[in-house]
Amino acid sequence: MNIFYLGKKTLRGNYLSFNDSNNEEIKKVQDSFDLNRLEAILALSRVEGIDKLGNIHKFLNDRISAYMQNVTLIDFEKALERIYIALEKKEKICILGDYDVDGITSTVMWMDFFRAYGIEVEYRIPNRSDGYGHDPDVLKSIDCSLFLILDCGSSQDFYGIQKNTANNSKKDICIIDHHQTANDPNVYAFVNPNRADSDIRTQEEYKNLCTAGLCFIFIYKISEMIEERKKVRQNISPKVFMDLVALGTIGDCMKLSGLNRAYVRYGLQIVSLTKRIGLRSLIDNLGLGNIAAGDVAFYICPCINAAGRIHSSGLAVDLLFTKDSVEAERLSKSLISLNTKRKEMEKKALDEALVKVYKEIHKEIKFMDINNNLEPDKQRDSEEEKIPERDDANNEPNVDSKQKSDNESQSVVIVRDKDWHPGLVGIIAGRIKEKENVPVFVFYKIGNEWKGSARSVKGCNIGAVIHESVLNGLATSGGGHDMAGGVAVNDEKFSEWKNWINQKIHKMNLVPEKIINIDAFLNLNGLNMTNVSKITPFGMGNPYPKIILSNVLMLSVMERGNHIMISVKDEKYKRTFWMFNSKEIAKDILENRYYDLILSLSEKKNHNVIDILKR
Template identity: 30%
Template structure:
């Protein structure tokens, strides 16, 4: 069975001698060497450069386009005491960019203030009303951070009022750039900067580096947060600066960040890139999604411990509110994404009413993960009839380029390869759907094609250790374009399989290593596989390695990205409780008893219910369920041998437990016969009381009577039971009903009283190829 969601790209085979030589000469774990070789670092020097701190990775800030022009103008403004405005953005990258630029200019003695636009009032990027407000207030120089390249009209307004604008940005450049005094951008056409993937805070940091004429190490913590939070490439300069930034964050003097880590439950001394990605950045982002993000900038800049504590608590509360909004909106959006109108589209435009527009990007990300489709999530509001929202993409579609083919349909639009933000009138929604579908067609993508998952190395469970995990950390910090290594483990047997979490949505299991120890593994959002994998003995998985610390105990664990099992999965759900809940899924339900099938058909419509003799060989069955217990192993074998499902669910419902009841003893047969002989011509209507008189269970008593009837020991005449004379000796076991019960006892012993492992071993040989 294949439950894998990804197309696994296997690692290339490496010469063992080469791996051993590099491992010995560099003093590095051989598994780490395999990973680095598979990532293209094919010699000793390149591996050294990657593992060790590389000062040469830090590029000259003056290689950025217009940097000298920007620095000259800023220095002039500082010297002349001009009023300078830092115009920021409301996400984690934007607020850290604002803090970096503000702190740097304040340190240089500038007459400085900052402004973070309100997502709901001002929208993304330059805003005409806000520009006018600051121009009227006497601002003489505006420096944008993490925005600006889409502000054509606003910057024209500034120029007309003799206010200079310096743009520092990293977003996709439009065809026509604003007429700013300087555009500092790593991707500016024909520019000489050697690294394109700076974040907004990265560009602001390079301005700070140029102004201060040294690397501003006290700003590296902000660099790390903004860069990781914006999911830009963690290679080249970014990787080195974030590496240093994590060390700075572990010792940060920013009381606000320290308080935020505290409320997030993070250990500051051990904070890493995952803590930023899942703990710090989401909280900073949440403020701009729900309220005005100025609160986040205040947190980063404050030196007041009481204020820092209050701000951190407020931000944590806002984040919890954000999480609730996301869940509520996602529940609605998911239904739309999977409905008949959308399920066969290559892309999704999901439209809601009065959804909180600050969290639509998160919802879009989750829908991409669910459907493998580029997705836009939009909503109108009581404040505006226009639809605002966000989009997220898949790697093979540049979402910005795809939508930028029709720029005139947007009221506002910006973004990059993987994410966009937009505002659009209701009458253009249909055009938006068409443009996005066209972009997917031109990029030749299909949601049916599994995304690729590149495996870095194949390992065994015995290779996994805390020492290996410590070695792998030398590759960090991990993130976009420098992912944690993915390891494949093949042909493993799972232990202690169970669904965990409040809603049982996650899968947890263990696998033994060579030392007899067990390594825990967790697969998020795969809890539905718990029954299916409970007895799996041949599983392959791909995952990352991490440490799990519990009460001072540190153990290695596997975070499973994807998994699959060979053969057909056998899911043990045996029951003696027959109810409608057994028929909730779109299975093929197989019955061995026609009467039970007929009753079920009357009460359970819209399900495929089949009598076992009518079952046809069908290779398209995904899952079929055996509802009731067969009367012979041969009947079961005939069913299992002709179907080819991915999985089999075994209910084996039975009305009578013949194995538990057993076969009546000869003494019990004798008691019944003696009673009938002593009470010849006994009224049939009174038989119900006889089993109690003889202290024989009613089911057994009726069975004994049926044996006597089949052997012609008794007959019914005018409602009276009469003993028939027996001339020849007849064995009780010769009765057909006796043989049937004997067979059922054996079948039920095997199918109902075996444990799950024994049942799997029993069933497997019957399965068709």
């Protein structure tokens, strides 16, 4: 690393770290895998262990079929055989899904599959206003012999639901989920790679899969069983579900390595060529072309999620399932409209939440840009959101955040309001987390219970923290992943729960990351020639490459709303870039001065500046 960068801060207050690969190592990877230099650098940074070449080969060449052999998921064989029997006997099946993209795509996959074999199937998905999961008592009144509970159910108890009072028939429940839990839901089969009683050595390959990814394994293996046992061709190929698997995996922010990378890499091709009339209509109405992971994450998934957030999850299911082009057009436009409305509602609630946070933590209301730490692609689905200056002296907010002085760091933010919309608290938590860079809980109230969403940072497994609070009798229910979760707390227990959470996370001594990891240096000509397609798709676990355009001359700086459009040149070339949600630093960027630009590279080459360093 050039000594020039040691200890230097960018205009946004970040420090820079640099890839430490040596030229000999880079050249060896280039020659071994036919990569360009930047692709080789990125490949080296994506793998760990002594056998880097072997791990890079696996990273670049993972095949879905390789993961479909010798499945070691607990209860997998039991659930697989039960579903096969239901197919054989033409049993009526009920699917109980979740309201997010993962739950919706999982539900549609099974509906498509069962109907292809002439099975009578019905589904139920709650809206976020209904709360997480399904009421076990409701299952008693549903006339089905097999229930598939998808992307939820792990934290519930279905004990005693074995008989249908109407006809005394047996009910079997199979849960397919991936949320962390220490709970035993008391069901026929419980397939969850993150269940507490699992052996991590046998579940390692599956622990980062979302429910859609797990469901695909089931459908793949059942399809094999049909061919082997019946000696007939499959009625529907598992490959047709790869578009849904890609949506679910990206929408649930799963780590894009191993099987997930294979899922998404192949699935994006299917999305671009999708024969699902509803999905095609949504893509066309959003104005998207060839689909990249960023398009799914920041355009398609928010529209699908908007249905369950502020309306009915059934709209999204209908969109992905419809065979009617007129209906597809109506549904896709409805979802886009709902997402626009969701953003408007989110802005209002976010303003209120941030006012509460800053009055308590910073003891002042600031005119804040809540998006200025987001990745460029994340900003596409964001409005220009600011905290307006306002006088709340006569309206004391209900704030549960620890006070932060100039000499005291904030360990966790906990904020609640009884009137916030259930479909927005997760988004608000994410926005505050990006700004404060600490774990965040945001709550709304139903009856005597506070229900909240959590978003976390590296080093704090928020799902595990929530589970521990449930086991300690402080929360009534909850679960989640490393980086996100949900929790319910009785009103009379809230203060005790809050104090426990504050102490628990404070003891972790989390160090906020203000570091941008730089992969390479390029000039403008090199940037124009850059191709990193062999390393895509980018996302969680495979971050967008960060490069430095070194020592470029600033020709112009123009504010466009909350964004900046800058034009620069080096010795030979000129180029214009966008820097999103950066109005607050525009005054610090001077024309006819030299700077280093930090860029985030995208699959579609619409690269954006994310930070600037003075020369």
